[in-house]
Amino acid sequence: MLIQQLVNGLFIGSVYALFALGYTLIFGVLDILNLAHASIFMLGAFATLVLVIKGAPLWLAILGGALAGGLFGVVLDRIAFWPLRLRKAGPLAPLISSIAVGIVYVAIATGYFGPDVRHFPFDVVRTPAITVGPATFTVLQLIIFAASIALMAGLQLLLRRTRLGTAIRAVAENPKAAQLMGINLEAVYAQTFFIASALGAVAGILFALNFNAVSSGMGSAVELKGLAVIILGGMGSIPGSLLGGLLIGLSETISVGYLSSGYRDAIVFAILFVALIVRPGGLLGRQTLRAA
Numbered sequence: 001m002l003i004q005q006l007v008n009g010l011f012i013g014s015v016y017a018l019f020a021l022g023y024t025l026i027f028g029v030l031d032i033l034n035l036a037h038a039s040i041f042m043l044g045a046f047a048t049l050v051l052v053i054k055g056a057p058l059w060l061a062i063l064g065g066a067l068a069g070g071l072f073g074v075v076l077d078r079i080a081f082w083p084l085r086l087r088k089a090g091p092l093a094p095l096i097s098s099i100a101v102g103i104v105y106v107a108i109a110t111g112y113f114g115p116d117v118r119h120f121p122f123d124v125v126r127t128p129a130i131t132v133g134p135a136t137f138t139v140l141q142l143i144i145f146a147a148s149i150a151l152m153a154g155l156q157l158l159l160r161r162t163r164l165g166t167a168i169r170a171v172a173e174n175p176k177a178a179q180l181m182g183i184n185l186e187a188v189y190a191q192t193f194f195i196a197s198a199l200g201a202v203a204g205i206l207f208a209l210n211f212n213a214v215s216s217g218m219g220s221a222v223e224l225k226g227l228a229v230i231i232l233g234g235m236g237s238i239p240g241s242l243l244g245g246l247l248i249g250l251s252e253t254i255s256v257g258y259l260s261s262g263y264r265d266a267i268v269f270a271i272l273f274v275a276l277i278v279r280p281g282g283l284l285g286r287q288t289l290r291a292a
Helices: 002-030 037-053 058-086 092-113 139-161 163-173 175-180 185-211 220-233 238-258 261-278
Strands: 129-132 135-138
Touching (some): 002 185, 037 058, 037 185, 058 185, 129 139, 163 185
């Protein structure tokens, strides 16, 4: 049973980590917490569901959902953050603004799709099961885990090996100096929001496929988990997001397997509390995107 719970924890933890990367990327560049990220998570899943229902193959629907999430992220930046950047608002105003836009996104989804849980067609999520020793998992779960790890590795490569990644790291380090070097700050901010939101949307898509459930409130199930991941792993640390996501996923599934589902969140946040007492900066400390 322990091995099975560990496997389940790795699958769900990889989704948590992928979701938290959006928080980490935006925090690392703009030093703000985007609390509308959970609504992007939900919108990406709905966009994919709509495309699947209209007959698109799953891979194309996932790509479309990621693109939709990225575009919603850019719109979010223009509405919630750009006007406040122009006015040089303090750190609290963007936080409240992102909450407001997130609520609007959820309300729009509820109004259009309704409050009920929607499901993917059964043939989309039905995949063969694989048994390795005492653990059993589906091909879909394996794809979810592999896709999450691949996207996190791809983000690392983008930040380290591309001109865009260099620009993002430069802006994260010193926006004024980056601007003097000819970097267009607003373009970098928009691209950062697109990438972070696309990753959040993919996390929502994978989460929805795993449980075969899409609803306008699904983001609330992972919003606090995502914050816990980046705090546990270390604010601004991409490797920390991976580590924190896996640890929280494992602790969640083990607590459900050996205690009760009612203790799941309590155990997760108790671990977070203890970890922060021992290492207030998170398990990997603060690593800026410059050093990602």
